[in-house]
Amino acid sequence: PPPAVMEHSRRFMPFSKRVNHCVNPVAKKLLEIIEEKKTNLCVSADVTTTKELLELAEKVGPEICVLKTHMDIIKDFSGETACMLVGLAMKHNFLLLEDRKFADIGNTVKMQYTSGKFFISSWADLVTVHTISGPGVLQALKEAAFDANKPRGCVIIGELSSAGNLITADYSSASMVLAAEHFDFVSGFVSQNSLSSRPGLIHFTPGVSLGCNGDNLGQQYSDPDHVVTQRGSDVIIVGRGIIMDANPGEAARKYKEAAWAAYEKRLLAAVPNK
Amino acid sequence: PPPAVMEHSRRFMPFSKRVNHCVNPVAKKLLEIIEEKKTNLCVSADVTTTKELLELAEKVGPEICVLKTHMDIIKDFSGETACMLVGLAMKHNFLLLEDRKFADIGNTVKMQYTSGKFFISSWADLVTVHTISGPGVLQALKEAAFDANKPRGCVIIGELSSAGNLITADYSSASMVLAAEHFDFVSGFVSQNSLSSRPGLIHFTPGVSLGCNGDNLGQQYSDPDHVVTQRGSDVIIVGRGIIMDANPGEAARKYKEAAWAAYEKRLLAAVPNK
Numbered sequence: 001p002p003p004a005v006m007e008h009s010r011r012f013m014p015f016s017k018r019v020n021h022c023v024n025p026v027a028k029k030l031l032e033i034i035e036e037k038k039t040n041l042c043v044s045a046d047v048t049t050t051k052e053l054l055e056l057a058e059k060v061g062p063e064i065c066v067l068k069t070h071m072d073i074i075k076d077f078s079g080e081t082a083c084m085l086v087g088l089a090m091k092h093n094f095l096l097l098e099d100r101k102f103a104d105i106g107n108t109v110k111m112q113y114t115s116g117k118f119f120i121s122s123w124a125d126l127v128t129v130h131t132i133s134g135p136g137v138l139q140a141l142k143e144a145a146f147d148a149n150k151p152r153g154c155v156i157i158g159e160l161s162s163a164g165n166l167i168t169a170d171y172s173s174a175s176m177v178l179a180a181e182h183f184d185f186v187s188g189f190v191s192q193n194s195l196s197s198r199p200g201l202i203h204f205t206p207g208v209s210l211g212c213n214g215d216n217l218g219q220q221y222s223d224p225d226h227v228v229t230q231r232g233s234d235v236i237i238v239g240r241g242i243i244m245d246a247n248p249g250e251a252a253r254k255y256k257e258a259a260w261a262a263y264e265k266r267l268l269a270a271v272p273n274k
Numbered sequence: 275p276p277p278a279v280m281e282h283s284r285r286f287m288p289f290s291k292r293v294n295h296c297v298n299p300v301a302k303k304l305l306e307i308i309e310e311k312k313t314n315l316c317v318s319a320d321v322t323t324t325k326e327l328l329e330l331a332e333k334v335g336p337e338i339c340v341l342k343t344h345m346d347i348i349k350d351f352s353g354e355t356a357c358m359l360v361g362l363a364m365k366h367n368f369l370l371l372e373d374r375k376f377a378d379i380g381n382t383v384k385m386q387y388t389s390g391k392f393f394i395s396s397w398a399d400l401v402t403v404h405t406i407s408g409p410g411v412l413q414a415l416k417e418a419a420f421d422a423n424k425p426r427g428c429v430i431i432g433e434l435s436s437a438g439n440l441i442t443a444d445y446s447s448a449s450m451v452l453a454a455e456h457f458d459f460v461s462g463f464v465s466q467n468s469l470s471s472r473p474g475l476i477h478f479t480p481g482v483s484l485g486c487n488g489d490n491l492g493q494q495y496s497d498p499d500h501v502v503t504q505r506g507s508d509v510i511i512v513g514r515g516i517i518m519d520a521n522p523g524e525a526a527r528k529y530k531e532a533a534w535a536a537y538e539k540r541l542l543a544a545v546p547n548k
Contacts, residue, residue, distance in 0.1 A: 046382065048389060070382060072346065073390035103377040103404050105436040106491030108320065108344060115322060116347040117391055130377050132406060134438035136492025162379040164408035166448050174440050217380025218410025 010199045011232045012270030015040075015263075021200035026125050026153030027187040030095055030202060034065045034235070037093060040228075040263055041256040042066035042204060043248075044099070044239030048073050050081040056248060057085060061092030063252035066126070066204075068097045068237060071118050082123040098124035101157060105133050106140030114144045121148040126187055129154045131175040138178055142185040153187030158195045161207030163218040194232030205233035209241040210258065224255060228262035229269070235259075284473045285506045286544030289314075289537075295474035300399050300427030301461040304369055304476060308339045308509070311367060314502075314537055315530040316340035316478060317522075318373070318513030322347050324355040330522060331359060335366030337526035340400070340478075342371045342511060345392050356397040372398035375431060380410030388418045395422040400461055403428045405449040412452055416459040427461030432469045435481030437492040468506030479507035483515040484532065498529060502536035503543070509533075 010018065016035045022028035034040050043060045045067055047053050053074060057067055067089065071077055089096050098120050102109045109129075114121045121144055129137060138154070145152035156179055158172050172195060179186045179201075188202030189195050195203065209221035227233040236259045238252075245251035284292065289309045296302035308314050317334045319341055321327050327348060331341055341363065345351055363370050372394050376383045383403075388395045395418055403411060412428070419426035430453055432446050446469055453460045453475075462476030463469050469477065483495035501507040510533045512526075519525035 046385070048385065070378075070386065070390075072392065073382075073385040075390055077391050099378070099382075101377045103375045103406075104344075104373070105434070105493050107489055107493060108347075108373075110491070111320070111322065111347040112344065116344075116349055117351050118346060130404070130406065132377075132404065132440050133434050133436045134440065134492055136436050136438070140491050160379070160407050162407045162410050164410070164452075166406050166408065166445055168444070170442070171440055171445075178438075215381055217384070217414045218408055219379050219381060 010197050010201065011194060011266060013199045014267060015234075018199040021198065023183040023200055024153045024185060024187045025151040026095065027200060027202055029125075029151065030065060030187065033093055033095065037065060038260055039063055039065050039256045040235045040259050041252060042068050042097065042235050042237045043242050043252060044068040044206070044237050046070060046073070046239050046243060048075055050074060050076050050078070050084075053081065054084055054088065056243060057088040057092075059249040060242065060252040061088055061094060063249065063256045064094050066095045066097050066235065068099050069124075070099055071120070077117070082119075086123050095125040096123060097126040097128065097155065099128045101128050101130055102137060102141065103130040103132055104137070106136030109137050110140040110144045113141055114147065121145055121152060125151065126153050126155055128157055128190060130157045131178050135178050135181065138182045138185065142182055145185060152185070154185055155187055155204055156189050158189035158191040159193060161192060161220055163214075163220055188234070191233070192231060203232060203234045204237055205231065205235070206237040206239070208236040208238050208255075210255065212241065224258040225262040225265070228259055229266045283544075284471050284475065285468060285540060287473045288541060289508075292473040295472065297457040297474055298427045298459060298461045299425040300369065301474060301476055303399075303425065304339060304461065307367055307369065311339060312534055313337055313339050313530045314509045314533050315526060316342050316371065316509050316511045317516050317526060318342045318480070318511050320344060320347070320513050320517060322349055324348060324350050324352070324358075327355065328358055328362065330517060331362040331366075333523040334516065334526040335362055335368060337523065337530045338368050339509065340369045340371050342373050343398075344373055345394070351391065356393075360397050369399040370397060371400040371402065371429065373402045375402050375404055376411060376415065377404040377406055378411070379407050380414030383411050384414040384418045387415055388421065395419055395426060399425065400427050400429055402431055402464060404431045405452050409452050409455065412456045412459065416456055419459060426459070428459055429461055429478055430463050432463035433466040435466060435494055437488075437494055462508070465507070466505060477506060477508045478511055479505065479509070480511040480513070482510040482512050482529075484529065486515065498532040499536040499539070502533055503540045
């Protein structure tokens with residue numbers, strides 16, 4: 001392909017060069033971490049106590065760029081939980097993504113993001129959001145993030161990995177249109193395929209496993225090489241494949257290496273004559 | 275219209291006769307409460323402390339059939355919050371609807387519903403759910419509700435009231451198909467229009483106000499008469515119009531009367547020769 005195309009194509013540009021294309025500051029920071037730690041692995045911390053969460057973060061911390069949380073499933077969550085986790089994120093240099101999947105109207109989402117039990121905007125670098133309720137939700141989160149006065153970003157659910165999900169190509173396209181209004185706040189997408197060629201946007205892909213095809217509640221899995229090289233994912237999200245392993249740190253290292261090898265393979269595929 | 279059609283049409287059948295058409299036990303209980311208290315008003319308790327929540331429930335309790343909550347915006351939520359609220363629900367005979375808008379895959383939603391900070395399945399008669407992630411989410415909630423061993427139901431987000439939302443007619447139809455697989459667990463829909471003529475399914479409509487057209491984050495309002503008579507809503511959901519009133523109990527009574535009058539008008543419209 002001609003150099004001009006290559007230069008602006010997300011999939012075939014190294015993370016290090018994509019840094020300068022980010023409009024959202026958290027996306028930029030994330031690409032820097034990915035490049036520095038040579039890891040495009042996000043671990044999904046689907047555990048149910050503060051102790052398990054912090055232990056997991058300590059173990060997988062060195063191997064990951066992002067820790068994805070569901071704070072509402074932590075039975076004993078308190079301000080201390082968030083505080084300690086932020087400490088570990090600083091120690092091991094990773095970002096925190098609260099997988100809240102905001103899906104209400106703007107006014108409600110704003111309260112859920114900034115206050116209540118979880119005061120998410122005060123500790124989470126990133127949050128996931130469904131665009132289903134329309135542009136008001138992004139507007140509301142962005143306003144709230146501005147009030148928090150810290151670098152904040154959102155990751156839009158552009159596609160889902162679960163069987164029979166109702167997200168259509170039209171829905172994904174409509175999400176992209178909404179995202180384009182807020183590139184200063186949108187860090188990227190949760191997706192199964194490449195939804196944008198913009199180098200400043202990061203594609204996160206859940207449903208990744210090295211040895212499992214699905215669960216009994218509709219989740220479907222693919223392996224890291226496939227999602228990175230074939231489907232254009234930047235960051236793979238791994239949950240049960242790591243957290244249910246007897247040695248989560250070691251399992252995370254395996255996934256990290258597989259995902260990074262796939263990323264390097266993708267870059268090579270882009271420059272066949274080099 | 276011929277009697278056979280009338281008999282099975284949700285919109286033109288009195289609540290009292292619809293009771294026998296319910297497959298889900300919570301839908302049945304709700305119709306009984308509506309008939310007994312002569313109220314099809316649901317108040318949306320968008321307050322941020324336990325004290326405000328319990329005071330509101332005490333004030334509007336006699337006027338409502340359902341109290342809709344967002345427990346994650348209650349700063350000081352604890353087991354006691356839920357416990358006290360259940361007590362008020364029993365005292366004033368209304369149901370609790372946690373407006374969680376579940377929007378994740380089955381495995382995650384199951385944990386969010388049954389455990390974590392809110393153990394929702396232990397106190398909420400009803401929960402709202404987006405079908406966006408596919409059939410797994412209804413299957414997961416239903417299994418979890420079965421484990422809770424209490425009458426439980428879900429309300430599917432079939433349509434939204436916010437400007438520019440991404441729910442299409444196809445999406446709503448797909449939701450109906452998923453609902454049909456779980457009529458034992460589906461109590462009804464959150465909708466803006468009539469999505470089903472089944473008398474056993476209850477239509478809840480948010481975005482209702484007696485004197486306001488919208489907010490600055492995309493919410494849009496209609497008045498009670500319009501949503502009940504024209505759009506086929508069974509239960510109107512009112513938030514800011516009541517909770518921000520200086521006298522929420524009195525405001526609730528006004529909305530209750532308006533919604534009930536609209537319901538009676540709708541029934542009359544169905545039998546022009548009577």
